[in-house]
Amino acid sequence: MxxxxxxxxxxxxxxxxxxxxxxxxxxxxxxxxxxxxxxxxxxxxxxxxxxxxxxxxxxxxxxxxxxxxxxxxxxxxxxxxxxxSIFRVKVSCDMLIYYQPDATFLKLRLYLIPHDSGVKEAVNKSESSRGFEEIKMHRPNKFLKMHQGFSLNATVDTVKVQPKEITLRYDSQDPNCYEVLMKNPDRQFSLELRKSSSPKDDPVWICEFWEGDYPKSGPSKEATSVRTAAHAKEAGAAGPGGPAEASSTTGSANMEQKKMLKESLMNISAENFNAFLDALWGRKEKPRIFRVKVEGKSPLEVADVMITTFGEQRALEVAEEILRYINCNQDADELAKKAGAAGAAGAAGAAGAAGGVRPAGTSRTSRTSRTSRCTQTGRTWSRGLRWTPR
Incomplete structure (x- = not known):
């Protein structure tokens, strides 16, 4: 060669x-x-x-x-x-992913290689000899240009990726790889691959990781059991109205926040829902939601993506900001009012369970209602489209 x-x-x-x-x-x-x-x-x-x-x-x-x-x-x-070789050709690629089992943290190794079964076999053999196990995920759906740099980024700050960039090249002996480290692998996160020369473009590959994808990594069951027993002991020592009841109150509040977000997105018109999506994937503030994650999704699916990305409370705040941005001010006011009431009730419940009283006048201040109102129309969901009016 x-x-x-x-x-x-x-x-x-x-x-x-x-x-x-x-x-x-x-x-x-x-x-x-x-x-x-x-x-x-x-x-x-x-x-x-x-x-x-x-x-x-x-x-x-x-x-x-x-x-x-x-x-x-x-x-x-x-x-x-x-x-x-006078052409900088585009090639179909594989993304090979391996993780280190029996570790208290999550360590991934990712190889971006041309679709070569021989290279894949060599990488599998090398990683197996180190004790790593393969995680089978999808490959990039687009042709990628050889000798171009690609950056791998995580959607959460607790995930560290090194090196920052790898150049796609054919190396049958010792291909380079990304290493991904996460101290507490107990939450969902995504990895996104982008062309280094165009970091603002949509990712060329996105993959979501859940705890079940690396079942042998993270804290051992014994350590988890010890922590669970300790928490239970503390809750029992606190007695009725202690931390256990406060946790239950918080969980109910989170469920109510999810419901409010979904209802808010269901109540806007098809045109305004499309405008909402445009503004959502156009946000520059991190964490970001990219077009590929929500395009063609229903309001319920979009709400789930927002909650997974931002968390319940922040998802409501982002939704309110976008509703005001697209001039759905009355819907934004209603969402803010419901969120403020739910937050006040949840905080009061937690304070009462702990033996405290919420001071008067500390509920969220409702924002001034504006006259602009999103059009309310009946609608049905059609796969492949965003909204279809009835």
Missing amino acids: ERMKSRQYSPAGPLMDVMLIAGKINEVLLPHWVCIDDIPNLLQNFKVLHINDCGEVLETASEVTPSHVRLTEPDFSLLAALVS
Whole structure:
């Protein structure tokens, strides 16, 4: 392969060791991972590498399809598809993900590689020898440009990623990887891959991770049981009206906040809901919600995404801000009023359970109602669309 670089050719597919036991094969189709849309004169710029006892030979392909290179009357041995290296080609890629089991923290290793089964096998073998286990997730859905830098970012601040950037290249021996570290892997988070040259563009790959994706990582069951027993003991020592009852009150308040957000999004018109989505993914403040997460979703699904990203209380605040931004001021006032009442009730319940009394006049101040009002219309949800009026 090194000699091919001097002849200005780069790997376009896996190196395959093909052996013919008996008979004759008229043609063979060799897989490749290159996007051919931007490559002119395909037969001139694609070659087949043939390695035999005499050395390396470049053969002319008979046909190049979006997924294979056709070679007629082949001599079998080591074969691979090559593409001219004068082009910065786009390739289909895999994202290989591994985690370290039996650790008190979460450690992930992510490899962005061309769709080469040989490289994947080598990485699997290397990571298995280190004691890491694979997490099977989806691959990037778009062709990515070779020799371009890509940055991996997390949606929560407690997740650390290193290095900041990796260049996509073909390395069959020792490909580079991202390392992701999370001290307390007990919450959902997402990883997003972006072109380093265009950090404001939509991610080229997004993946959500849940605790069940890495079941052998994080605090041991024994440690969790000890903490749970300690919390139960403290709650019991506090007696009736202690922390346990306060926690129950807080949980009820959180459920009420979720309900309020969903009802608020259900009550705006189709046109205003679309405007709400535009403003939501246009926010620059972190954590952000990107178009791919909410486009084509129903109000209930959008509310769930907001709560997962921001938390219950902050999700209500963001929703109110966006409603005012799109001039749905009366809906924003109603949401603020309900949120203030629920917050006051929850705080009063928690204070009462702890033996305290909430001072008068500390409930959230309602904002001045404006005359602008979103149009209320009946509507039904249709898959593939945002809202469809009845």
